Amino acid sequence: MSDDTPSYGFDTLQIHAGARPDPATGARQTPIYQSTAYVFRDADHAAALFNLQEVGYIYSRLTNPTVAVLQERIATLEGGVGAVCCSSGHAAQIMALFPLMQPGCNVVVSTRLYGGTVTQFSQTIKRFGWSAKFVDFDDLDAVKAAIDDDTRAVFGEAIANPGGYIMDVRAIADIADAAGIPLIIDNTTATPYLCRPIEHGATLVVHSTTKYMTGNGTVTGGCVVDSGKFDWMASDKFPSLSQPEPAYHGLKFAETFGPLAFTFHGIAVGLRDLGMTMNPQGAHYTLMGIETLSLRMERHVENAEKIAKWLEADDRVDFVTYAGLESSPYYSRIKDVCPKGAGALFTFAVKGGYEACIKLVDSLEIFSHVANLGDTRSLIIHSASTTHRQLTPEQQEAAGAAPNVVRVSIGTEDADDLIADLDQALAKATA
Template identity: 70%
Template sequence: MSTNAENPALSFDTLQVHAGWDGDPATGARQVPIYQNTAYLFQDADHAARLFNLEEVGYIYSRLTNPTVNALQARLAALEGGAGATCCSSGHAAQIMALFPLMMPGDNVVVSNRLYGGSVTQFSHTIRRFGWQSRFVDLEDPGEVARACNKRTRAIFCESVSNPGGHVTDLPKIAAIAERKGVPLIVDNTSATPYLCKPIDHGATLVVHSTTKYLSGNGTSMGGAIIDSGKFDWSASDKFPSLSQPEPAYHGLTFHQAFGALGYTLHSHAVGLRDLGMTMAPMNAFQTILGIETLSLRMQKHVANAKKVAEWLEADDRVSFVSYAGLKSSPYHKRAKKLYPKGTGALFTFGVKGGYKACIRLVDALQLFSHLANLGDARSLVIHSASTTHRQLTPEQRQAAGAGDDVVRLSIGIEDADDLIADLDQALGKAAQ
């Protein structure tokens, strides 16, 4: 499994290039090879038995472990400051995988009402099929968060920087509530990336990512990840029997007792990936590793461009508002400076005067911005959330998520900022007609 055995004194820029891989011992290949392989030879019958009994860590079948994916997991654990990581097929898969060791039918998760539209749908409807429930809350009201937790609550879930509204979560405050309630805080860190924010440093237990976005950075590779801090005491209560009680499928082995800080990660592989099968493809892991090697360089450019574009939009009379914590006018600016000193990413929204129809005209008129349902690409992207990603939500849910009818979401890429501004200028002119 993936452990953070890297030198903690190394900087982020060094870890993003080196963590998790020292070269292929068989061939000397310096870059991580693509192990496009399904199963692995056992040394003998005893070796096979030890692997299946979890007495020895190794490779059995690529649904569970794969060397290319394993290198990515080790790198992500190092960058987020976690004990271990599990990669899977998508960001949505990561959210289900994160909850899987924690939840039983009838349990609930307390969830921020400022989430990506697909996540709202997943938490509102899909998880009910597992017998799980969600309680949506406003994270700006700590009392509401605390009151929503009851004896069947098993986690609190939020985004570090919300998509699309750009809300900056006060992670230390929410982490303190989770600690008092004896449950883990799960933070989706997709928009910020570990370069801008390390939720574990602010009290998070688990961090999830859609690696599809900024981590790969090139719009080619689907993937998700769960990074465990290794700091939560799963045996402190009877809330988490999958980790604190004997597992029948492994002859009564107790994951937290047997593996300590790696108990959650090993359970995610040995049970979660084994039974849910949400496996990351080796090629996608390879592409994501390549992307991570330049993460800090790209994020610096993303943030600088986003700030310049947001400031220009805020000064334009055709724009009703800009929701970006990097602006001094943002109600989250002070919090963002404290928790995210390198910036709050490059995803933000703005209001177009003229409402829904004006937004549609603007999106259709843009030329450099790609109109598609993604974020975190090297290219600048645009979408009208109310008619696409958040279309399935009620008007009240869209408003709470920051995706009203007059709102356009931008994911600012690494092009020249002046070129992006010129494109927005001509498109706003057509939107106002």
């Protein structure tokens, strides 16, 4: 597409951004470039690529033409200047933190996060010498108080997994800006169709492209989108970006690449050394999925609203956390943060507690019992016994994954069929 692609609408960009007919064959669909390495024109060309003096393809751990199209498409949809795709959503989180953190540094994170993220931040990153401070992001004073001289980022989810709680991205972004540190937003559950965190002040956006971006449960993948708006040279907190890089003869990423500093570092250092590479076939599946993202999200939201209202009115259900319900404390945030809808992920509490939840999950016929979300198929899981089982009871409660709660990811099937399936399963679970 031409240089003025941002003037196009979302539905056009989700199909065309980053993609051009293949110059060799004229193929209209982006080819799968299943190649490990790429031939250099000559020795000078090779040297220029390795010195970061020229952009091109060297080795598929770093760059691949199919993956490059996906990176440009996601960056365009999110309103960023660049993106780096990688092997999974968890890989994207480490890739986002890697240029920012040093041993002894910390990240302030929301208590309302996917259970695997809580574990990654509370346990695994300690092995890098990093630490995380968990804070209720609805308590803005607590967020401010948690930031100290060693804090290098703030991290939260636009629509939190599992409860579907909507974060006040702008309020948290203002706190991060005042502290001179970046805000990282996991936008997996919302997608750029429902929420564009960069427009609300986020510095970086991460995705598990495994979920709604691909939309069909076929491949894993992750992505880090760079807003290009953060001044990495404003302080000495981010030496990986502002100070000379020994591996590139003293090159300073922020000085050399300006708004694209984080993106280039993610490829030239992050993928080079961490090796969390997305494979080209996975990128191809995700590109095809994104072509229908807006259509799918509209149906996901429509179904979720109908089913959440039905559940809320059912006597066998204690409560429903869907932010699209007027009873939700997060309902007022929808028009500002997610104007096209509150997503399709939420939880509900079953009367009868833990055992009733297990019976419910085992009795469903259309809903699939899987550890995933964002599929065209409707999915369910009992988080306390699966995705969040490694957490303490207090952490489960804070994350919205108490023992009496199940998480649903509403798909694009007929909503009445889904309601009938829930009805018969609830009857068995609460008999």
